[in-house]
Amino acid sequence: MTNQLKNSKRYDVIVVGGGSSGLMAAINAAQQGVNVLVIDKNRKPGRKLLLSGGTRCNVTNRTTREDLIKHIPGNGKFLYSALNQFDQEDIVEFFESRGVELKEEDHGRMFPVTDKSQTILDALLKELEQHDVTFKLHDPVDKVLYDLDEKKVLGVKTKSGETFQAGSVILAVGGKAYPKTGTTGDGYKFAKAAGHTITQLYPTEVPLLSDDIYIKERTMQGVPLRDVNVTVWDENGKPIVEHNLDMIFTHFGYSGPAILRCSGHVNQYLERTHAPVCHLSIDLTPELSQETLKAQAENQRDKQVLTILKQWMPERMAELICTQVKIDPANPYKQMIHGQVDALMQYIKAFPITAHGSKPIEKGYVTGGGVATNEVNPKTMESKLMHGLYFCGELLDINGYTGGYNITSAFVTGTIAGRYAAWGSFG
Ligand SMILES: Cc1cc2nc3c(=O)[nH]c(=O)nc-3n(C[C@H](O)[C@H](O)[C@H](O)COP(=O)(O)OP(=O)(O)OC[C@H]3O[C@@H](n4cnc5c(N)ncnc54)[C@H](O)[C@@H]3O)c2cc1C
Structure with missing residues (x-):
């Protein structure tokens, strides 16, 4: 030498x-x-x-x-x-x-x-x-x-x-x-x-990949969500991390600042547990509690569900939530039964998504x-x-x-x- x-x-x-x-x-x-x-x-x-x-x-x-x-x-x-x-x-x-x-x-x-x-x-x-x-x-x-x-x-x-x-x-x-x-x-x-x-x-600050149905069907591609709270959950239902920033639906999964910040944690979780997917949730209205949402909706009970939801999120997100809860977005809010209201609120405060990985380290x-x-x-x-x-x-x-x-x-x-x-x- x-x-x-x-x-x-x-x-x-x-x-x-x-x-x-x-x-x-x-x-x-x-x-x-x-x-x-x-x-x-x-x-x-x-x-x-x-x-x-x-x-x-x-x-x-x-x-x-x-x-x-x-x-x-x-x-x-x-x-x-x-x-x-x-x-x-x-x-x-x-x-x-x-x-x-x-x-x-x-x-x-x-x-x-x-x-x-x-x-x-x-x-x-x-x-x-x-x-x-x-x-x-x-x-x-x-x-x-x-x-x-x-x-x-x-x-x-x-x-x-x-x-x-x-x-x-x-x-x-x-x-x-x-x-x-x-x-x-x-x-x-x-x-x-x-x-x-x-x-x-492992890749960090990278978009996440998902097989969630609306991702595969590309019905949500390009929909942005402003100032939402994204949480990454562990196998015991405990939050690993949460970030309050913007995000966006893409043709392969999820991206935007909140998702990029969560990505390293998702990759580490998948690596550690070998689970097929990592569960995340989106709080679409971090500033408003479920009670406030309910009270605001109740004050407008004659309006269509979609009209009420559109105050808090983009129209396509509102439609997606209605599909998940199995309610007709054109129906008046007052026609919903208690169980449906609860499910609706649950989806607004913790809309569940999954990720099975991320774009590679090079990206x-x-x-x-x-x-x-x-x-x-x-x-x-x-x-x-x-x-x-x-x-x-x-x-x-x-x-x-x-x-x-x-x-x-x-x-x-x-x-x-x-x-x-x-x-x-x-x-
Ligand atoms: C698109 C993009 C935007 C970013 N924006 C920001 C930002 O705004 N703010 C921020 O804080 N971070 C940002 N980052 C991250 C940040 O740029 C990096 O973390 C940081 O530059 C790392 O510095 P480094 O010196 O370790 O590596 P680098 O800055 O990447 O430098 C490594 C150097 O080593 C050289 N090299 C590699 N192998 C060899 C070899 N065998 N022989 C000789 N030379 C070699 C490479 O050519 C390169 O010039 C961004 C990253 C990317 C990809």
Whole structure:
């Protein structure tokens, strides 16, 4: 192994992957005065970052520490020590102090004022240029070289056959979601070669698949539901998670923000139980209790059932509920018997749906699972198994909801990995 590296160029820190976490890692390493090489398989760095937030880049979320962690359901707590060193407010400060103005939108989501992710990427690249960071592009890393006896990292070998030595190697190659941006899951094999465990990978932030009859018959395709409460249920009828956002019926199942947020939990449930489907329910009127609904309907008892329901939901949803309850939507509300009223209210407050899976990981926004966090030092992002090996970004078993939480996690872990990798490379 050492022979392989004989004539290779030496850097203090090599960052494998020039995406959100890798660029931030390289900046933070270079700021410590060490020489840094960033290797990416693409011709240009930051491809996914450019696509992010609908090409506007939802760069972080201005919220409390607790809320931030709550919105990172995949091991958010692992980030506590890292956030003590660099948090969402530091991300805002990082960009604003470099002349990039940010603005806050709904739910604390932060975007560049330009509405262009290119602004964010340009700021990162400018900083890297100022610190003379070297880039090697369009040449994927094929192998990370380890001294397995000494348990330390030695360097990397690229597909073109070039080798580079370094005291520290940071793996920032992302997960498996959106592979056309370069994230084809290469990091898992690099981590495994160092002895790391890769937890079960699953798609998150992804639309759900369903065989519910109206999905198969495509009668509800395109119907949106605004501000509904979607709950995922476990095998004991206990709620796993609930989200109050929009959703939409599609030709294959369900999508929209509330569904995307539930998707990782649905996939984990299906994986854990091997059940054929996961049960979810939709509260179509989270703001109105059953009693309020009943009272409001009673006040309009001469009107048609459909007319009353249309006040609370789209017409096609109202018709679907009438079909499920087996009542004629054209009938006056007053003609319904007690049992029918109760069933109607039940369907409005907890309309049952099922999902048997989701679109594949490649179609998801984020990868669930990854390098087991208990094998990584949360203060430094260094491997507990291989000296000089660091992890950051989506390659780790960390995943957040949409809303700026994933780029936040990438920037936070990247910052910490970069700093400690630089300090580590001195030793
Ligand atoms: C369409 C879309 C929109 C998104 N929008 C948002 C958003 O607005 N806000 C948010 O918080 N999150 C968003 N996310 C998620 C977020 O972009 C990612 O979680 C984040 O970029 C992960 O950062 P990373 O550094 O781990 O990986 P990436 O940013 O994907 O970078 C990984 C890099 O590694 C390179 N690479 C891979 N393998 C190799 C190899 N063998 N050798 C060399 N290089 C390699 C890749 O080419 C890539 O450049 C979005 C995701 C998608 C798909």
